[in-house]
Amino acid sequence: MSAAPAxxxxxxxxxxxxLGRGDDAARWVVGAGLAPxxxxxxxxxxxxxxxxxxxxxxxxxxxxxxxEDFFEAAAARYRLLHPSTHGNLQDFGxxxxxxxxxxxEAAALAYLPDVAHLEWLRQEAAxxxxxxxLDAVAPVALDAGGPVRLxxxxxxxxxxxxYPVLTIWRYATAPASGRLxxxxxxxxxxxxxxxxxxxxxxxxAASHACIAAxxxxxxxxxxxxxAxxxxxxxxxxxxxxxxxxxxxxxAFTQTGECTP
Amino acid sequence: xxxxxxxxxxxxxxxxxxxxxxxxxxRVLAERPRVPWxxxxxxxxFGAGGAIxxxxxxxxxxxxxxxxGVGLSLGSADALDGDHLLTLRALVRRYQPALVxxxxxxxxxxxxxxxxxxxxxxxxxxxxxxVSRVQQVQDALGxxxxxxxxxxYLTFRNAEMSEWEFVAELVRRAGCGLLLxxxxxxxxxxxxxxxxxxxxxxxxVAAVRxxxxxxxxxxxxxxVPLLIDSxxxxxxxxxxxxYGEALDRFGPVPTLIEWDQDLPELEVLLAxxxxxEALLDVRRTRAA
Numbered sequence: 001m002s003a004a005p006a007x008x009x010x011x012x013x014x015x016x017x018x019l020g021r022g023d024d025a026a027r028w029v030v031g032a033g034l035a036p037x038x039x040x041x042x043x044x045x046x047x048x049x050x051x052x053x054x055x056x057x058x059x060x061x062x063x064x065x066x067x068e069d070f071f072e073a074a075a076a077r078y079r080l081l082h083p084s085t086h087g088n089l090q091d092f093g094x095x096x097x098x099x100x101x102x103x104x105e106a107a108a109l110a111y112l113p114d115v116a117h118l119e120w121l122r123q124e125a126a127x128x129x130x131x132x133x134l135d136a137v138a139p140v141a142l143d144a145g146g147p148v149r150l151x152x153x154x155x156x157x158x159x160x161x162x163y164p165v166l167t168i169w170r171y172a173t174a175p176a177s178g179r180l181x182x183x184x185x186x187x188x189x190x191x192x193x194x195x196x197x198x199x200x201x202x203x204x205a206a207s208h209a210c211i212a213a214x215x216x217x218x219x220x221x222x223x224x225x226x227a228x229x230x231x232x233x234x235x236x237x238x239x240x241x242x243x244x245x246x247x248x249x250x251a252f253t254q255t256g257e258c259t260p
Numbered sequence: 261x262x263x264x265x266x267x268x269x270x271x272x273x274x275x276x277x278x279x280x281x282x283x284x285x286x287r288v289l290a291e292r293p294r295v296p297w298x299x300x301x302x303x304x305x306f307g308a309g310g311a312i313x314x315x316x317x318x319x320x321x322x323x324x325x326x327x328x329g330v331g332l333s334l335g336s337a338d339a340l341d342g343d344h345l346l347t348l349r350a351l352v353r354r355y356q357p358a359l360v361x362x363x364x365x366x367x368x369x370x371x372x373x374x375x376x377x378x379x380x381x382x383x384x385x386x387x388x389x390x391v392s393r394v395q396q397v398q399d400a401l402g403x404x405x406x407x408x409x410x411x412x413y414l415t416f417r418n419a420e421m422s423e424w425e426f427v428a429e430l431v432r433r434a435g436c437g438l439l440l441x442x443x444x445x446x447x448x449x450x451x452x453x454x455x456x457x458x459x460x461x462x463x464x465v466a467a468v469r470x471x472x473x474x475x476x477x478x479x480x481x482x483x484v485p486l487l488i489d490s491x492x493x494x495x496x497x498x499x500x501x502x503y504g505e506a507l508d509r510f511g512p513v514p515t516l517i518e519w520d521q522d523l524p525e526l527e528v529l530l531a532x533x534x535x536x537e538a539l540l541d542v543r544r545t546r547a548a
Contacts, residue, residue, distance in 0.1 A: 004383075004417075004418035005418065006337075006385065007337045007381065007383070007385050007386055007389065008337035008369070010381060010416065010418075011336065011337050011366060011369040011378075012369055012370060014369075014378065015369045015370070015372060015374060018374050018376070018378075019372075019374075028381075028416050028417055028418060029414045029415075029416060029417065030414065030415045030416065030417055032415075032452070032453070032484065033483050033484035034482060034483060034484055034486070036414070038482070039413050039414035040414065042413040042414075042479075042486070042488070043374075043376060043378060043413065043414075046376050046488075047374040047375060047376040050375050050376060051375055054375070083372040083373070084372065084373040084374070084375050085371055085372065085373060086331070086341075086344070086373055087303065087329075087330075087331025087332060087333055087341060087344050087367060087368065087373055087375070088303040088306045088331050088344065088347075089303070089331075089375055090303065090304075090306060090307060092373075092375070126307070126310050126311070127307025127308065127309070127310050127312075128307070128308060128309055128310065129308035129309040130308070130309035130310070130313070131309075154308070154309070155309075155310075193309075193310060193311075195311070196311035196314070197311075
């Protein structure tokens, strides 16, 4: 019989068994009528089941697109390659899009990583901090002369895809809506929390560029320039009105040139 | 914002509550069923904001609330996850739950989380570690914390004491409360062949703050019986019997029906709670 392991050694060995990296920990386990490795396997199954279920909950469209067997196999591989680093499962699965992009068996579904990315952003939007939107009718006083920046709602997320990612997502999550008609064009998506749901809306490339610049902390002039580069007819006022109407602007700020 | 305006928590009554899961939230908020108290999983509220927090505000406005964690990994040889503890502290300050708990187990090592309730070796090393961790949590939260005994599917060769000795000693030395899961006592008594009654007798009567009840599944393809704490079935007859015994020993203690996998309609949980309530009622009458 081996010497009694220190707690850390025992837990490392146990984790290896749960993650399919070898059954050395079996030598510390009382068999009592079963193979010690079979007892460890119970935990490998329960841990995998919990983590795969968490991915199922976060990625319903990916699941619908690839089917149960493929999803389960992908999720089982994912949890070994990108182990969970939090006791809170809401934080597990953030690299699933990247994992799917590198998964040879998923290569035929080139749009799949972007669908996964959209679903991760959707979860982030659902859990993001609350903030009180700017009153749409109250006047905003901006007279300090410096560049103007916007503080946008913490739940706002953006995704630009070379694929019609939102159309695919809607089809996958509500397939009753009929046959999928894809025109093959990419879509830019804005996501935000709207009441108890997360709203997803396709937007044009110039608006996307503008909102992305603002969300990245750039000032209004720089965001406007980015948008005009995408579309010379971009209407900044209309874009801002729409953001304010959706409750996505928390504040306008204006300070001197050396703001962070 | 919330801290200043949050009234003190309503205490959990010595009655049968229900573990409230997301699929039942809309009905509970819309219909306000007569349930003496609810328990919810702490980690579900670790996100900074969103609809789930609005729901929790509304639940706590109408019902006594307990927050039960599954992810603190108290017994890990790693240090406690400071961010996890800070988030829990913020949650407890914001919602002032009447009870706060997690498990006597570990779930992470070397920064890798297995997101499971993994068994500890019942050694003095593990006991000392658990005592210091529970004290750390109670210091951080500034209040009593409850620890729960877990189901297990193996024991370790290097055990130096029984599970009940470990649990009782932990609660005594850490000065914490005990969340006694009667189903887990039964499951482990079958899985490891010990006397469930002796386990109950070893528990410190004055420290038992809450009892959990749930259903298990039986693995039928193995050479020996192995019960799995699946939270997927009604409470077993043997567990109801053991629960009655626990009430005789510990008095009428707040009791919770837990159901996670294959979650049925709310009525099924209410019926299970009603069954616990009937057993509690007998003891309440006796005590009066």
